[in-house]
Amino acid sequence: MSKSVVVGISDLNAVKAPDQLITYALGSCVGICLYDRTTKIAGLAHIMLPSSKEMGGGTNQPFRYADTGIAALVKMMVAMGAIGGHIQAKIAGGAQMFAATSNTAISNIGQRNVEAVRQTLNQMRIPILADDTGSNYGRTVIFNSEDGMMLVKSAARGEKLL
Amino acid sequence: MALKSYDDLSEMQIDVLREIGNIGSGNAATALSEMLGHPVSISVPKVRILDYAEVVTGLGGPETMVVGLLLTLSEDVEGMMMFLLQREFAHMSLSALLGEEIERFDQIDEMGMSAIREVSNIMAASYVTAIASLTGLTINISTPDLTIDMLGAIMSVPAIHFANISDKIIFIEDEFGNQEQSAPSHILLFPDVASLNKIMTNLGIDL
Numbered sequence: 001m002s003k004s005v006v007v008g009i010s011d012l013n014a015v016k017a018p019d020q021l022i023t024y025a026l027g028s029c030v031g032i033c034l035y036d037r038t039t040k041i042a043g044l045a046h047i048m049l050p051s052s053k054e055m056g057g058g059t060n061q062p063f064r065y066a067d068t069g070i071a072a073l074v075k076m077m078v079a080m081g082a083i084g085g086h087i088q089a090k091i092a093g094g095a096q097m098f099a100a101t102s103n104t105a106i107s108n109i110g111q112r113n114v115e116a117v118r119q120t121l122n123q124m125r126i127p128i129l130a131d132d133t134g135s136n137y138g139r140t141v142i143f144n145s146e147d148g149m150m151l152v153k154s155a156a157r158g159e160k161l162l
Numbered sequence: 163m164a165l166k167s168y169d170d171l172s173e174m175q176i177d178v179l180r181e182i183g184n185i186g187s188g189n190a191a192t193a194l195s196e197m198l199g200h201p202v203s204i205s206v207p208k209v210r211i212l213d214y215a216e217v218v219t220g221l222g223g224p225e226t227m228v229v230g231l232l233l234t235l236s237e238d239v240e241g242m243m244m245f246l247l248q249r250e251f252a253h254m255s256l257s258a259l260l261g262e263e264i265e266r267f268d269q270i271d272e273m274g275m276s277a278i279r280e281v282s283n284i285m286a287a288s289y290v291t292a293i294a295s296l297t298g299l300t301i302n303i304s305t306p307d308l309t310i311d312m313l314g315a316i317m318s319v320p321a322i323h324f325a326n327i328s329d330k331i332i333f334i335e336d337e338f339g340n341q342e343q344s345a346p347s348h349i350l351l352f353p354d355v356a357s358l359n360k361i362m363t364n365l366g367i368d369l
Binding site for chain 2: 156
């Protein structure tokens with residue numbers, strides 16, 4: 001029997017096969033799915049903001065930020081037996097939910113989150129195998145630890161298996 | 163003592179926000195009656211200070227489809243205002259305004275979107291006028307941006323924007339109705355903390 005583990009906003013978790021991870025309704029937040037194919041250990045982080053550094057005071061909520069959140073997820077997966085060098089990523093989210101023409105701070109946060117996630121993964125030498133980011137709609141992500149497939153569900157575009 | 167976050171609001175200050183909510187809702191009902199061409203009734207609004215998770219759970223969970231309208235406040239009060247309208251509210255306004263019966267959100271066309279935007283614009287102005295006239299502050303509101311999507315995804319926008327300020331929201335729940343039907347509307351106010359202090363100071367409630 002496999003179970004589903006729900007990951008909330010500014011949270012993360014990791015499971016072993018055959019369990020799956022779900023995070024609901026990513027808007028401008030980004031969901032980062034990490035997977036080690038050899039040990040079938042899967043992790044999912046739901047980050048809200050790009051960097052713990054620019055915000056100050058990020059240390060008490062490390063899971064909220066792309067940089068500290070991804071690092072914490074890798075650490076958790078390695079502690080469960082995953083091999084750092086085997087970890088690969090799939091990412092989703094980072095939408096611009098409102099056109100918000102009058103407010104640039106709102107309009108580009110999704111994009112800034114995606115860039116920060118890509119940069120952090122790049123620095124950690126984690127390849128990105130699939131990317132369903134940007135545009136203007138919300139996404140729910142279900143990540144399967146059995147095969148490392150990421151199912152992206154949205155009201156606007158239906159389902160995508162990546 | 164200046165407020166540092168929404169958590170510092172006293173019972174008395176929340177009462178004041180409730181009163182602002184009352185006046186704003188009353189104004190909104192009047193404006194809606196004029197726009198829709200028939201009497202619109204309104205229940206006494208519930209005003210609460212909630213965190214994001216409570217709002218999402220209370221309105222049916224993160225994947226619930228809602229109409230979200232986002233307006234930016236500027237000038238003396240900086241912040242955001244957001245309307246979350248469920249299907250019943252969209253249905254009620256559209257059937258009154260355009261004679262359209264909608265069962266699902268994807269049946270709302272451009273014309274419908276524009277009507278909903280107009281309704282929310284009028285409602286937003288009603289609340290903002292209530293705050294402005296009670297405090298003597300000048301508040302500008304932007305035109306609303308509209309999206310129809312999952313509640314959680316819509317809520318991520320203010321949650322991110324105010325992440326390092328507060329995870330609390332001023333939540334106003336109204337029940338608008340006419341003779342045949344009634345529908346709830348939910349209004350979320352996010353003044354930044356400095357603006358909240360200004361509002362309280364100008365009302366003479368500087369505890």
